[in-house]
Amino acid sequence: MQNVKVAIWGFGAMGSGMAEMLLNKEGVDIVGVCVSRPERAGKKMSEVLGKPLNGKAEVILTNNLDEAVKEGECDVVLVCTDSHAPSVTEKVIRVLEKKVNCITIAEEMAYTQAQYPELAKKIDECAKKNGVSALGTGINPGLMMDLLAVCFSGCMIDVKSVACKRVNSLSPFGATVMREQGVGTTVEQFAAGKADGSLTGHIGFAESIMMISDAIGLKVEKIEEQMDPIVTDVDRKTPNGAGAAKAGDVAGVSMRAQGLRDGKNVIDMQHPQQIEPEQVGVQTGDYITIEGTPAVHMANTPEIDGGLGTIAMAVNCIPQCINAEPGLRSMIDIPVPHAIMDDFRNHVYESKKLVK
């Protein structure tokens, strides 16, 4: 069997991180990289990454998807361009029409049917028509606030309610994330940014809630979501210099959501994100509580790093995406994700491999 052939679309922190991970793995090759920034076209991947190729072939970055992804020469494309389903769906469709499998880390496509059932149907039909599959994944949505709770519920006779909490630090991130999460703004600026939509907060609650609801059959009918500022009592500043908040200003954003059935909160989500949480005694971590028989009380501390986790989830799910039956897939209908420390080909079914 030939090595697994992977192309990457989008070469920011996520796409380039996946490339670096793939360069350190066996039985897998990067065959194309499509970038959006015009000045990067024509550059060598290894130079842009600043990393050795480890004996693998060089790839020249291009702005042209048709150069990066060719039917019959690629098993799967990793789409890492942006978060929203409407724009990413067009990209996924372009990949599927080349008869190539597609993984995306767009948060709204971790469970596209949650908010965009028409787009989900369109992708599913296109994938089936072309005999390949599409998968959305990532650390959150994709694992920590959904699949992991679903997996734990496997040992339960009855489930009454699910609560997922992810307490994380924004300190490792750069200026863009600080701006999107309102770090360093006054309370008034935060309110204005929330009102005009320039503050994004966390994207993915609807997808996580519906993934859990559909898997367990909790029949959530309505989702409510809240975004509030985390106002700091003390001056805070990140070590990388990208973020700072004075006492009385905003150090981060508290995101919450509830999945309601008959007006009752059956799936609760809490995701406070802030710079330097340790300065005020907040420990990062991932927490899952499932009420029912028997109950689950899980803590993973400190939090799993969101960037590394998303990179890993996308790359580690390559075999599951290739092996899947044609159509739109989600994390709840493929075999459990896992790290891959041996040859990628050991995890791919020969019958499903596109580049034989």
Place this chain on the structure above:
Amino acid sequence: MQNVKVAIWGFGAMGSGMAEMLLNKEGVDIVGVCVSRPERAGKKMSEVLGKPLNGKAEVILTNNLDEAVKEGECDVVLVCTDSHAPSVTEKVIRVLEKKVNCITIAEEMAYTQAQYPELAKKIDECAKKNGVSALGTGINPGLMMDLLAVCFSGCMIDVKSVACKRVNSLSPFGATVMREQGVGTTVEQFAAGKADGSLTGHIGFAESIMMISDAIGLKVEKIEEQMDPIVTDVDRKTPNGAGAAKAGDVAGVSMRAQGLRDGKNVIDMQHPQQIEPEQVGVQTGDYITIEGTPAVHMANTPEIDGGLGTIAMAVNCIPQCINAEPGLRSMIDIPVPHAIMDDFRNHVYESKKLVK
């Protein structure tokens, strides 16, 4: 689609617990129960359980499998008779030859290929020939010390080593378990029981270790296992009266195992089991530590009850077993397990349903 039709083979604590769980679920019927004790044949299931049928049909217990399981009238059989692969394989083969899917909680069949590759091959061939599938599951092996670690590793770029620890209480169990785990024996009696094989300790380390090793590609070459007495400093007694240990005697068993590659312990298992651990300040729980990038440090406290957990895993995996491609399956190659709070038929593919 007709309700999912389930038969149960073996009606001890596990089999009868599964029956009770199924009587409380939608879209699923119990169509047969095969028991080993002759005096139970001819009795009504509801009377033996002492539970209401909740509008479902009565089942008359039988000692004859051919009465309990009929081709075309059953989608899946739950085999809950004993722990060991050689004896349970014969039972699984009998089920598969009736062209019915089969789930077993026999610990050695959670990953049959770990210790019995020939039996695994035999089951796989028989299942494929008959167009059905066989699956081994349970709480441990099956989830807490294997699948859960595998699932967490999905967010990791590299894995150096995996450590799973399950600290549990034997207090809820009856006299048989107390005897098998050496509770209340002197240190000398424990040593004798270990030597003559009458102490069973935990069964399933080889299966858990190989499931993790194969999923992640850790290439374990050798497994070592230890069984030691947990000697108590204080008198201990279980509330149910089934177990007691005087100071200086044995309150339980410390089970450990190591999955070795190049002589290095890459998958570590610790499973201390004792009566009344709280009396000596030991808190029960499930712990997973995965060294690598990023690292995982998970704790679930208190432990998930082993009996309830195994009952739930077997029943909750019914859809995955029915939906699977024909052959021998394991927890690492089916979609993630989950509780089922809605109609079982919502989780079964129409094309894979045996009783249409």
